[in-house]
């Protein structure tokens with residue numbers, strides 16, 4: 348399996364990392380098989396979090412592979428924002444993982460500027476992490492969040508975090524474009540390792556695993572971390588990693604055009620529909636819909652299981668309030684659309700812009716769509 352530099356840490360990671368969240372869903376005997384099979388196949392990065400099952404994921408990892416501790420880079424996360432809380436959480440993690448150090452401690456899911464302020468301030472979690480570094484309990488400090496990356500961009504500007512964990516996949520590329528346009532270049536400039544999570548968009552891209560992983564591995568990231576809870580999935584992910592060849596720009600563009608999950612609802616942000624005679628910022632409104640619910644609720648039920656999956660995933664990132672606030676700042680909103688239809692034939696993806704704008708206005712102006 349290919350390896351890449353893990354930012355400026357001096358570590359080298361295999362391109363496929365083992366995400367521990369889904370270990371919660373399986374018995375310890377199966378976790379034991381999967382974790383050992385991943386290591387036997389050459390994988391060298393295992394990641395978990397204190398909050399996954401209140402330590403259950405960590406305990407399973409400790410139980411199953413602490414005897415092979417020298418063979419892998421181990422990362423865990425703390426969701427506590429205070430120094431004392433983070434240190435306490437780390438000590439419990441070390442106990443759960445049956446080790447005396449982790450290679451990486453990640454400040455977990457820092458979703459708001461207020462949380463970032465708190466963890467960076469005196470007495471905050473970062474101070475605890477620095478103390479843990481001095482005590483040899485951790486080797487590096489990272490930070491993570493889901494979705495819209497403003498907080499991570501500010502975090503990297505204010506503190507030299509050595510790793511940043513963020514969502515990247517070809518579906519959310521259109522919901523959170525700032526990740527690839529701003530966060531990744533900033534991380535590259537600073538030598539920060541980028542940990543890519545959600546390569547299959549929390550399962551939305553389950554029919555397209557091979558191309559979804561090829562897309563993920565083709566990004567300028569150190570590692571792609573996939574949640575794994577069964578043998579078939581593990582073998583497929585290992586195969587994708589072992590057979591990986593980078594995608595060309597042309598094939599990525601083609602994927603953006605043709606991916607069935609993007610279909611005729613997700614806006615590709617090409618702006619070919621502009622200008623609108625009423626001055627409606629069409630693609631910006633659709634971007635805010637991406638923050639709101641990842642453009643997952645299109646109001647049409649064509650397949651019951653896909654609908655149920657989207658209903659489960661659409662609010663996982665918690666950027667709904669941000670989306671509504673941003674929408675409120677627009678001088679011209681979707682509700683001034685006159686349905687003139689000028690924009691519609693210009694969209695190369697056959698998006699029903701008039702209908703989508705109406706759905707966006709319901710969502711972003713705080714109305715109930717159904």
Ligand code: SF4
Nearest residue numbers: 623684685687688690
């Ligand atoms: S249909 Fe609505 S959004 Fe499209 S050009 Fe006309 S006013 Fe603008």
Ligand code: SF4
Nearest residue numbers: 614615617618620694
């Ligand atoms: S033309 Fe279609 S895809 Fe392009 S910005 Fe407009 S709505 Fe989005």
